[in-house]
Amino acid sequence: MNLNPKPFQKSVERRRHQRVEVSLLGRYMLENHQEYPCVTTDMSPGGLACVAPARGAVGERVVVYLDQIGRVEGKIARHTDRGFALALNMPYAKREKIANQLTWLVNRDILSLPEDRRYERIVPLRPHAILTMEGEAERVVKLIDVSMSGAAVSTALKPYIGTKVALGQTHGSVIRLFDGGFAVAFDQMLSPERFDENIKL
Structure with a gap:
């Protein structure tokens, strides 16, 4: 009997990386070390989209510092009308931490939880x-x-x-x-x- 777990794994992966609409202020640095402000429009543990004044090149490595998330990095996957989408490159533990942070942010908005003082x-x-x-x-x-x-x-x-x-x-x-x-x-x-x-x- 041929048991193929891949469909289940893909389903779990899609759910784990579901993007949520979240607006977080931050700054990002392109490979030329130029820094710019940004704000996210949506994010998942595997990627984010943001409004950004300088879009960089597709495939370029970017380091981003976001309020309430911290430092993340990845490569520009595509350009958008107002910025770019980033494919994040992080170890599993960091992805799980971001998943928890995003869950908290979404629940905070729904349940009107108090914000972190910082x-x-x-x-x-x-x-x-x-x-x-x-x-x-x-x-x-x-x-x-x-x-x-x-x-x-x-x-x-x-x-x-x-x-x-x-x-x-x-x-x-x-x-x-x-x-x-x-x-x-x-x-x-x-x-x-x-x-x-x-x-x-």
């Missing part, structure tokens, strides 16, 4: 900042919320993804547009000592 998003008590952007006059904008790695800004401006901006003295790049504003990834993480409701960018 990656919390806060609404500043002084929710206004001076926005500086090339080609535009300085203007005061409202901060929707702030994390240690980025901020969401309320404004009618619609800059291109990757546009360099400054919120007060904090520099970063536009990584996502939404109705009524855009999201910024900071060039450098805010220090924990600065990160509370009294923060002033």
Whole structure:
């Protein structure tokens, strides 16, 4: 009798690597050592897709640092309209850890679980900042919320993804547009000592 376990294994593999929609801020480094901000659109233990200002070459090795996930690496599998999809290259234990992290993130959103303090998003008590952007006059904008790695800004401006901006003295790049504003990834993480409701960018 010929027992072939492959169909079952493939089914398990597909389930294990099912992608979930998750928006995580991060930074990535291409092979030329240039770094850029990014934000994921979906992710699984085997791959991710992200909005990115520089798409690199298909097959190029990329190192990514993501909020709440940490360091991952892989090769660019394909380009997308707004960035690229990455095939992750990690040992089994790391894949299992990411699977658990993604499960927690999805359940947190469904069950309204509290966020890890390290990656919390806060609404500043002084929710206004001076926005500086090339080609535009300085203007005061409202901060929707702030994390240690980025901020969401309320404004009618619609800059291109990757546009360099400054919120007060904090520099970063536009990584996502939404109705009524855009999201910024900071060039450098805010220090924990600065990160509370009294923060002033």
